[in-house]
């Protein structure tokens with residue numbers, strides 16, 4: 721039997737992590753785990769409760785008041801807050817604009833990372849995020865760091881919005897992505913950084929299939 725590995729995929733927003741991670745998981749018969757959804761769910765809950773996320777004392781309240789659960793269902797991962805399915809609601813621009821502020825707190829990361837490590841313990845997982853190869857699964861057999869220019873990443877999000885029939889402003893998206901990149905890479909706890917042993921893939925001018933192909937090749941070399 722082929723060995724079951726842990727595949728860690730990190731990188732900035734809209735580098736293509738989740739799209740590619742889902743396909744890689746599907747091809748290998750692995751489980752895909754989107755860790756960003758956990759930070760988004762907590763942010764959604766904070767906004768619902770009107771908590772100011774910059775204040776440390778509110779973070780404790782937030783963790784007490786918002787129980788986050790991930791569930792793998794037939795059509796993919798679902799995320800729940802206190803039993804309510806928020807899989808769609810966590811994708812709004814309002815949540816996106818605030819999520820990095822929630823995710824920079826140590827207390828938040830301690831709780832989320834512990835959960836993620838439990839999910840990865842069985843192997844046979846593709847997990848994407850910002851700190852998977854550096855902190856969540858530092859012993860992952862395969863580590864990928866995906867990047868792309870800000871212009872390309874904003875354009876991808878812009879196209880996604882237009883396809884969904886949402887209003888979209890390319891310049892605003894560039895600003896939001898730049899701001900989030902900065903907070904995620906500069907935070908004290910588990911910042912977005914390439915692990916020393918990660919394979920970097922610049923997806924700027926690659927198709928989704930080409931990126932998937934490269935990752936499958938890295939996995940094959942490890943198996």
Ligand code: CDP
Nearest residue numbers: 733734755756757759819820823849850851
């Ligand atoms: O899909 P997109 O790249 O826009 O974001 P995401 O993966 O859903 O992550 C949303 C935010 O959660 C990121 O900008 C980070 O602030 C935070 N995050 C994190 O800190 N660590 C992770 N492992 C995953 C996400």
Ligand code: CDP
Nearest residue numbers: 733734735736737738739876923926927928
């Ligand atoms: O998870 P992350 O935020 O890194 O990115 P994503 O949501 O998977 O991808 C953002 C968008 O870029 C999606 O609409 C993809 O179809 C598109 N895309 C890609 O993922 N990879 C490429 N090589 C080209 C486009």
